[in-house]
Amino acid sequence: MSHQTHQTQQPALRARAEIDLSALRANVRALRAHAPGAALMAVVKADAYGHGMVPCARAALQGGATWLGAALPQEALALREAGITAPVLCWLWTPGGPWREAVEAGVDVSVSGLWALDEAVAAARAVGRTARIQLKADSGLGRNGAQPADWPELVEAARAAEAEGAVKVTGLWSHFACADEPGHPSIAAQLDSFRHLVAYAEKEGLEPEVRHIANSPATLTLPESHFDLVRTGIAVYGVSPSPDIGTPADFGLRPVMTLAASVALVKQVPGGHGVSYGHHYVTDGETTLGLVPLGYADGIPRHASGRGPVLVGGKRRRVAGRVAMDQFVVDLGPDEPGGQRVAQGAEAVLFGPGDRGEPTAEDWAEAAGTIAYEIVTRIGKRVPRVYLNEDHEDQDREGHEAREE
Numbered sequence: 001m002s003h004q005t006h007q008t009q010q011p012a013l014r015a016r017a018e019i020d021l022s023a024l025r026a027n028v029r030a031l032r033a034h035a036p037g038a039a040l041m042a043v044v045k046a047d048a049y050g051h052g053m054v055p056c057a058r059a060a061l062q063g064g065a066t067w068l069g070a071a072l073p074q075e076a077l078a079l080r081e082a083g084i085t086a087p088v089l090c091w092l093w094t095p096g097g098p099w100r101e102a103v104e105a106g107v108d109v110s111v112s113g114l115w116a117l118d119e120a121v122a123a124a125r126a127v128g129r130t131a132r133i134q135l136k137a138d139s140g141l142g143r144n145g146a147q148p149a150d151w152p153e154l155v156e157a158a159r160a161a162e163a164e165g166a167v168k169v170t171g172l173w174s175h176f177a178c179a180d181e182p183g184h185p186s187i188a189a190q191l192d193s194f195r196h197l198v199a200y201a202e203k204e205g206l207e208p209e210v211r212h213i214a215n216s217p218a219t220l221t222l223p224e225s226h227f228d229l230v231r232t233g234i235a236v237y238g239v240s241p242s243p244d245i246g247t248p249a250d251f252g253l254r255p256v257m258t259l260a261a262s263v264a265l266v267k268q269v270p271g272g273h274g275v276s277y278g279h280h281y282v283t284d285g286e287t288t289l290g291l292v293p294l295g296y297a298d299g300i301p302r303h304a305s306g307r308g309p310v311l312v313g314g315k316r317r318r319v320a321g322r323v324a325m326d327q328f329v330v331d332l333g334p335d336e337p338g339g340q341r342v343a344q345g346a347e348a349v350l351f352g353p354g355d356r357g358e359p360t361a362e363d364w365a366e367a368a369g370t371i372a373y374e375i376v377t378r379i380g381k382r383v384p385r386v387y388l389n390e391d392h393e394d395q396d397r398e399g400h401e402a403r404e405e
């Protein structure tokens with residue numbers, strides 16, 4: 001319904017990604033109910049998985065998130081520039097990164113090795129302010145984080161920097177490899193490793209505010225992983241981490257993004273007509289083609305050529321032939337007697353929550369041989385985000401409550 005309201009209010013757009021912020025707030029509330037003993041960090045990296053970082057961060061805080069998570073320091077700094085004062089953790093650092101800016105902005109910085117601790121300490125001294133750092137352990141993912149063998153040295157150096165007043169260790173944390181495969185033996189092994197690494201650091205005198213390891217799938221399926229805080233990304237946006245563990249609805253979640261376009265051209269073609277580059281699709285007989293003005297420059301996966309599902313004129317269609325840079329074609333079929341003809345300007349819905357019969361991001365993931373995370377995150381800058389159900393009143397209230405010193 002809000003969808004229709006929006007259509008009458010907005011100028012006609014080539015394409016749009018509607019972002020339902022009330023669904024996002026409700027998803028955060030649902031996730032908090034899944035992890036009642038833990039605080040919730042909404043992960044808003046990568047432009048909030050393609051949904052738009054600042055509006056989504058604000059909505060997540062309205063829904064009850066008390067932390068925000070970012071990969072890049074630039075993302076964390078952009079949150080601060082937008083006036084967001086809630087605690088923010090950012091974890092993907094490189095030597096020479098904006099450590100000073102992050103310390104000045106009161107951003108929690110993740111430290112996975114001595115070099116990073118040195119950078120944080122130097123920044124704290126330069127700025128004259130204690131750096132908030134979180135030590136990251138590799139409990140088995142084999143990606144970022146300190147190896148268990150290097151943990152004692154890192155803990156000891158962090159303790160020394162704390163004693164000097166240069167840093168405060170606010171968190172101890174790690175990340176799962178296979179949380180989306182419940183029962184995978186690595187899950188129990190990582191939990192065990194993480195517990196030991198935390199216990200060691202605390203025995204050595206660190207007093208973190210938060211210990212955390214759970215991403216979305218662990219938040220939804222593994223209560224013993226919740227500790228003090230859960231770091232949910234994809235589930236905040238109403239997308240299931242994996243179809244194998246359940247649908248969004250199974251977890252009380254609702255997809256936040258609807259990707260739609262305005263059909264740019266409708267035309268009759270004879271049978272035997274090749275469609276799009278390479279002529280990988282040829283019409284069976286006389287038919288109607290619809291041109292959808294979205295392509296791989298907008299993040300529509302070329303791998304979904306010939307397969308991606310689209311709702312047009314109340315029916316599911318498939319991409320006919322190749323997805324091009326800016327456009328693709330759907331075969332609308334021959335005119336049916338008494339059938340409703342699709343015209344230029346008709347709405348083509350690529351994915352959304354699914355309750356109007358439209359496909360979901362998961363359907364596109366399947367069509368393109370990828371995961372739904374990638375489908376939503378890759379939607380490009382040329383597609384305007386249109387925010388629905390922004391709640392300005394709550395936003396203002398949040399702004400006052402979240403101000404911290």
Ligand SMILES: *Cc1c(COP(=O)(O)O)cnc(C)c1O
Nearest residue numbers: 043175215216217231232233234
């Ligand atoms: C992206 C990310 C998350 C969020 O993962 P989801 O599966 O989207 O919930 C959490 N922690 C880290 C370190 C991440 O990189």
